[in-house]
Amino acid sequence: MELSQERTKKITQLAKSLGVNFKDISLLDTALTHTSYANESKNNIVHNERLEFLGDAVLELASSTYLFNKFPEMPEGEMTKARASVVCETTLANLSSQMKVGDYLLLGKGERLTGGSRRPSILADAFEAIIGAIYMDQGWQIACEYVLNKLQADLISIEQGYNLKDYKTILQEVVQGRGQCIEYKLISENGPDHAKIFSFAVIVEGKPEGTGDGKSKKEAEQRAAFATLQRYNII
Structure with missing residues:
Protein backbone atom coordinates (compact mmCIF):
# COMPACT_ATOMS: atom_id res chain seq x y z
CA MET A 1 0.00 0.00 0.00
CA GLN A 160 36.36 -4.80 30.29
CA GLY A 161 34.92 -8.07 31.55
CA TYR A 162 31.59 -6.76 32.80
CA ASN A 163 29.37 -9.02 30.71
CA LEU A 164 31.26 -12.29 30.91
CA LYS A 165 30.96 -13.18 34.59
CA ASP A 166 28.38 -12.82 37.33
CA TYR A 167 30.43 -10.59 39.62
CA LYS A 168 27.59 -10.27 42.14
CA THR A 169 27.72 -14.03 42.75
CA ILE A 170 31.51 -14.01 43.07
CA LEU A 171 31.39 -11.10 45.54
CA GLN A 172 28.56 -12.72 47.50
CA GLU A 173 30.69 -15.83 48.01
CA VAL A 174 33.68 -13.76 49.09
CA VAL A 175 31.70 -11.68 51.58
CA GLN A 176 29.79 -14.64 53.00
CA GLY A 177 33.09 -16.49 53.41
CA ARG A 178 34.17 -13.67 55.69
CA GLY A 179 30.94 -13.86 57.68
CA GLN A 180 29.89 -10.38 56.53
CA CYS A 181 26.64 -8.88 55.25
CA ILE A 182 26.28 -7.22 51.83
CA GLU A 183 23.66 -5.05 50.18
CA TYR A 184 23.32 -2.92 47.05
CA LYS A 185 22.12 0.65 47.44
CA LEU A 186 20.78 2.87 44.66
CA ILE A 187 22.75 6.12 44.76
CA SER A 188 21.10 7.94 41.89
CA GLU A 189 19.25 7.63 38.60
CA ASN A 190 19.67 10.31 35.97
CA GLY A 191 18.38 11.02 32.49
CA PRO A 192 15.00 10.72 30.77
CA ASP A 193 12.82 7.63 31.22
CA HIS A 194 13.94 6.13 27.91
CA ALA A 195 17.66 6.52 28.64
CA LYS A 196 18.26 6.40 32.39
CA ILE A 197 21.65 5.83 33.96
CA PHE A 198 21.62 4.11 37.37
CA SER A 199 24.35 4.32 40.00
CA PHE A 200 24.68 1.67 42.71
CA ALA A 201 27.00 1.24 45.68
CA VAL A 202 28.06 -2.03 47.30
CA ILE A 203 27.64 -1.81 51.07
CA VAL A 204 29.55 -4.37 53.14
CA GLU A 205 28.91 -4.31 56.88
CA GLY A 206 27.44 -0.82 56.49
CA LYS A 207 30.51 0.53 54.65
CA PRO A 208 30.53 1.60 50.95
CA GLU A 209 33.09 -0.51 49.08
CA GLY A 210 32.53 0.08 45.36
CA THR A 211 30.23 1.88 42.94
CA GLY A 212 29.05 1.25 39.40
CA ASP A 213 26.90 2.86 36.71
CA GLY A 214 24.73 1.20 34.09
CA LYS A 215 21.77 1.52 31.76
CA SER A 216 19.86 -0.90 33.99
CA LYS A 217 19.90 -1.57 37.72
CA LYS A 218 21.27 -5.05 37.08
CA GLU A 219 24.17 -3.71 35.00
CA ALA A 220 24.99 -1.03 37.60
CA GLU A 221 25.02 -3.61 40.40
CA GLN A 222 27.32 -5.88 38.39
CA ARG A 223 29.73 -3.03 37.78
CA ALA A 224 29.65 -2.05 41.46
CA ALA A 225 30.44 -5.67 42.36
CA PHE A 226 33.27 -5.70 39.80
CA ALA A 227 34.74 -2.49 41.29
CA THR A 228 34.56 -3.99 44.79
CA LEU A 229 36.29 -7.19 43.70
CA GLN A 230 39.04 -5.06 42.13
CA ARG A 231 39.39 -3.15 45.39
CA TYR A 232 39.75 -6.44 47.25
CA ASN A 233 42.44 -7.48 44.73
CA ILE A 234 40.43 -10.57 43.80
CA ILE A 235 40.29 -9.82 40.08
Whole structure:
Protein backbone atom coordinates (compact mmCIF):
# COMPACT_ATOMS: atom_id res chain seq x y z
CA MET A 1 0.00 0.00 0.00
CA GLU A 2 1.30 3.44 -0.91
CA LEU A 3 2.37 5.57 2.05
CA SER A 4 0.54 8.80 2.77
CA GLN A 5 2.47 12.04 2.51
CA GLU A 6 2.12 12.55 6.26
CA ARG A 7 3.42 9.06 7.09
CA THR A 8 6.30 9.41 4.64
CA LYS A 9 7.30 12.71 6.20
CA LYS A 10 7.15 11.26 9.70
CA ILE A 11 9.25 8.16 9.08
CA THR A 12 11.69 10.17 6.97
CA GLN A 13 12.35 12.16 10.15
CA LEU A 14 13.08 8.91 11.97
CA ALA A 15 15.36 7.73 9.16
CA LYS A 16 17.28 10.99 9.50
CA SER A 17 17.69 10.52 13.26
CA LEU A 18 18.78 6.92 12.62
CA GLY A 19 21.42 8.25 10.24
CA VAL A 20 20.25 6.06 7.36
CA ASN A 21 19.39 7.42 3.92
CA PHE A 22 16.84 4.81 2.81
CA LYS A 23 16.45 4.20 -0.90
CA ASP A 24 13.08 2.56 -0.19
CA ILE A 25 11.47 4.27 2.79
CA SER A 26 8.60 1.76 2.74
CA LEU A 27 10.99 -0.82 4.24
CA LEU A 28 11.28 1.33 7.34
CA ASP A 29 7.50 1.72 7.45
CA THR A 30 7.12 -2.08 7.36
CA ALA A 31 9.71 -2.41 10.15
CA LEU A 32 7.50 -0.17 12.29
CA THR A 33 4.24 -2.02 11.56
CA HIS A 34 3.22 -4.36 14.38
CA THR A 35 1.18 -7.48 13.68
CA SER A 36 -1.72 -6.07 15.73
CA TYR A 37 -2.02 -3.13 13.32
CA ALA A 38 -1.83 -5.33 10.24
CA ASN A 39 -4.44 -7.73 11.65
CA GLU A 40 -6.90 -4.92 12.40
CA SER A 41 -6.47 -3.27 9.01
CA LYS A 42 -8.89 -3.97 6.18
CA ASN A 43 -6.08 -3.38 3.69
CA ASN A 44 -3.42 -5.93 2.85
CA ILE A 45 -0.72 -4.46 5.11
CA VAL A 46 2.62 -6.21 5.65
CA HIS A 47 3.78 -6.39 9.29
CA ASN A 48 7.34 -6.44 10.56
CA GLU A 49 7.87 -10.08 11.58
CA ARG A 50 9.80 -11.12 8.45
CA LEU A 51 12.14 -8.13 8.75
CA GLU A 52 12.48 -8.90 12.46
CA PHE A 53 13.60 -12.43 11.57
CA LEU A 54 16.17 -11.02 9.15
CA GLY A 55 17.38 -8.35 11.57
CA ASP A 56 17.89 -10.93 14.30
CA ALA A 57 20.19 -12.87 11.97
CA VAL A 58 22.14 -9.70 11.08
CA LEU A 59 22.57 -8.82 14.77
CA GLU A 60 23.81 -12.31 15.60
CA LEU A 61 26.25 -12.50 12.70
CA ALA A 62 27.61 -8.97 13.23
CA SER A 63 28.16 -9.47 16.97
CA SER A 64 29.51 -13.02 16.48
CA THR A 65 32.02 -11.85 13.86
CA TYR A 66 33.15 -9.02 16.14
CA LEU A 67 33.66 -11.39 19.09
CA PHE A 68 35.43 -13.97 16.93
CA ASN A 69 37.92 -11.39 15.64
CA LYS A 70 38.30 -9.38 18.84
CA PHE A 71 38.84 -12.29 21.21
CA PRO A 72 40.83 -15.00 19.36
CA GLU A 73 41.36 -17.00 22.58
CA MET A 74 37.73 -16.92 23.76
CA PRO A 75 36.08 -20.39 23.80
CA GLU A 76 32.83 -20.94 21.90
CA GLY A 77 30.80 -21.17 25.12
CA GLU A 78 32.08 -17.82 26.37
CA MET A 79 31.39 -16.20 23.00
CA THR A 80 27.83 -17.50 23.14
CA LYS A 81 27.37 -16.04 26.64
CA ALA A 82 28.92 -12.73 25.60
CA ARG A 83 26.73 -12.46 22.52
CA ALA A 84 23.61 -13.28 24.52
CA SER A 85 24.47 -10.58 27.06
CA VAL A 86 24.66 -7.97 24.29
CA VAL A 87 21.98 -9.06 21.83
CA CYS A 88 19.18 -9.34 24.39
CA GLU A 89 15.73 -7.84 24.76
CA THR A 90 16.82 -5.30 27.38
CA THR A 91 19.62 -3.89 25.24
CA LEU A 92 17.56 -3.74 22.05
CA ALA A 93 14.55 -2.22 23.82
CA ASN A 94 16.79 0.44 25.38
CA LEU A 95 18.23 1.30 21.97
CA SER A 96 14.72 1.59 20.53
CA SER A 97 13.69 3.84 23.41
CA GLN A 98 16.72 6.07 22.92
CA MET A 99 15.79 6.48 19.25
CA LYS A 100 12.11 7.11 20.20
CA VAL A 101 10.99 4.26 17.94
CA GLY A 102 7.79 3.90 19.98
CA ASP A 103 6.60 7.27 18.63
CA TYR A 104 6.61 5.86 15.09
CA LEU A 105 5.15 2.40 15.64
CA LEU A 106 1.89 1.41 14.00
CA LEU A 107 -0.03 -0.57 16.62
CA GLY A 108 -3.49 -2.05 16.86
CA LYS A 109 -5.98 -0.29 19.11
CA GLY A 110 -5.56 -2.78 21.95
CA GLU A 111 -1.78 -2.56 21.93
CA ARG A 112 -1.92 1.21 21.76
CA LEU A 113 -4.25 1.50 24.74
CA THR A 114 -2.18 -0.88 26.88
CA GLY A 115 1.11 0.94 26.32
CA GLY A 116 2.50 -1.21 23.52
CA SER A 117 4.70 1.63 22.28
CA ARG A 118 6.69 1.33 25.51
CA ARG A 119 6.61 -2.46 25.90
CA PRO A 120 10.20 -3.82 25.88
CA SER A 121 9.35 -6.89 23.76
CA ILE A 122 7.68 -4.78 21.05
CA LEU A 123 10.50 -2.21 21.07
CA ALA A 124 13.16 -4.93 20.86
CA ASP A 125 11.35 -6.62 17.97
CA ALA A 126 11.02 -3.28 16.19
CA PHE A 127 14.76 -2.66 16.55
CA GLU A 128 15.48 -6.04 14.96
CA ALA A 129 13.05 -5.23 12.14
CA ILE A 130 14.77 -1.87 11.56
CA ILE A 131 18.11 -3.67 11.26
CA GLY A 132 16.48 -6.02 8.78
CA ALA A 133 15.21 -3.04 6.80
CA ILE A 134 18.65 -1.44 6.78
CA TYR A 135 20.16 -4.70 5.55
CA MET A 136 17.63 -5.05 2.74
CA ASP A 137 18.03 -1.42 1.69
CA GLN A 138 21.74 -0.79 2.24
CA GLY A 139 23.40 -4.21 2.19
CA TRP A 140 25.48 -6.21 4.66
CA GLN A 141 28.41 -3.86 5.19
CA ILE A 142 26.32 -0.85 6.15
CA ALA A 143 24.00 -2.96 8.30
CA CYS A 144 26.94 -4.59 10.10
CA GLU A 145 28.63 -1.25 10.77
CA TYR A 146 25.34 0.16 12.03
CA VAL A 147 24.85 -2.74 14.44
CA LEU A 148 28.39 -2.51 15.83
CA ASN A 149 28.04 1.23 16.26
CA LYS A 150 24.80 0.84 18.22
CA LEU A 151 26.19 -1.99 20.37
CA GLN A 152 29.54 -0.25 20.93
CA ALA A 153 29.02 0.51 24.63
CA ASP A 154 27.98 -3.07 25.39
CA LEU A 155 30.83 -4.53 23.33
CA ILE A 156 33.30 -2.33 25.22
CA SER A 157 31.91 -3.63 28.51
CA ILE A 158 32.68 -7.17 27.29
CA GLU A 159 36.29 -6.09 26.71
CA GLN A 160 36.36 -4.80 30.29
CA GLY A 161 34.92 -8.07 31.55
CA TYR A 162 31.59 -6.76 32.80
CA ASN A 163 29.37 -9.02 30.71
CA LEU A 164 31.26 -12.29 30.91
CA LYS A 165 30.96 -13.18 34.59
CA ASP A 166 28.38 -12.82 37.33
CA TYR A 167 30.43 -10.59 39.62
CA LYS A 168 27.59 -10.27 42.14
CA THR A 169 27.72 -14.03 42.75
CA ILE A 170 31.51 -14.01 43.07
CA LEU A 171 31.39 -11.10 45.54
CA GLN A 172 28.56 -12.72 47.50
CA GLU A 173 30.69 -15.83 48.01
CA VAL A 174 33.68 -13.76 49.09
CA VAL A 175 31.70 -11.68 51.58
CA GLN A 176 29.79 -14.64 53.00
CA GLY A 177 33.09 -16.49 53.41
CA ARG A 178 34.17 -13.67 55.69
CA GLY A 179 30.94 -13.86 57.68
CA GLN A 180 29.89 -10.38 56.53
CA CYS A 181 26.64 -8.88 55.25
CA ILE A 182 26.28 -7.22 51.83
CA GLU A 183 23.66 -5.05 50.18
CA TYR A 184 23.32 -2.92 47.05
CA LYS A 185 22.12 0.65 47.44
CA LEU A 186 20.78 2.87 44.66
CA ILE A 187 22.75 6.12 44.76
CA SER A 188 21.10 7.94 41.89
CA GLU A 189 19.25 7.63 38.60
CA ASN A 190 19.67 10.31 35.97
CA GLY A 191 18.38 11.02 32.49
CA PRO A 192 15.00 10.72 30.77
CA ASP A 193 12.82 7.63 31.22
CA HIS A 194 13.94 6.13 27.91
CA ALA A 195 17.66 6.52 28.64
CA LYS A 196 18.26 6.40 32.39
CA ILE A 197 21.65 5.83 33.96
CA PHE A 198 21.62 4.11 37.37
CA SER A 199 24.35 4.32 40.00
CA PHE A 200 24.68 1.67 42.71
CA ALA A 201 27.00 1.24 45.68
CA VAL A 202 28.06 -2.03 47.30
CA ILE A 203 27.64 -1.81 51.07
CA VAL A 204 29.55 -4.37 53.14
CA GLU A 205 28.91 -4.31 56.88
CA GLY A 206 27.44 -0.82 56.49
CA LYS A 207 30.51 0.53 54.65
CA PRO A 208 30.53 1.60 50.95
CA GLU A 209 33.09 -0.51 49.08
CA GLY A 210 32.53 0.08 45.36
CA THR A 211 30.23 1.88 42.94
CA GLY A 212 29.05 1.25 39.40
CA ASP A 213 26.90 2.86 36.71
CA GLY A 214 24.73 1.20 34.09
CA LYS A 215 21.77 1.52 31.76
CA SER A 216 19.86 -0.90 33.99
CA LYS A 217 19.90 -1.57 37.72
CA LYS A 218 21.27 -5.05 37.08
CA GLU A 219 24.17 -3.71 35.00
CA ALA A 220 24.99 -1.03 37.60
CA GLU A 221 25.02 -3.61 40.40
CA GLN A 222 27.32 -5.88 38.39
CA ARG A 223 29.73 -3.03 37.78
CA ALA A 224 29.65 -2.05 41.46
CA ALA A 225 30.44 -5.67 42.36
CA PHE A 226 33.27 -5.70 39.80
CA ALA A 227 34.74 -2.49 41.29
CA THR A 228 34.56 -3.99 44.79
CA LEU A 229 36.29 -7.19 43.70
CA GLN A 230 39.04 -5.06 42.13
CA ARG A 231 39.39 -3.15 45.39
CA TYR A 232 39.75 -6.44 47.25
CA ASN A 233 42.44 -7.48 44.73
CA ILE A 234 40.43 -10.57 43.80
CA ILE A 235 40.29 -9.82 40.08
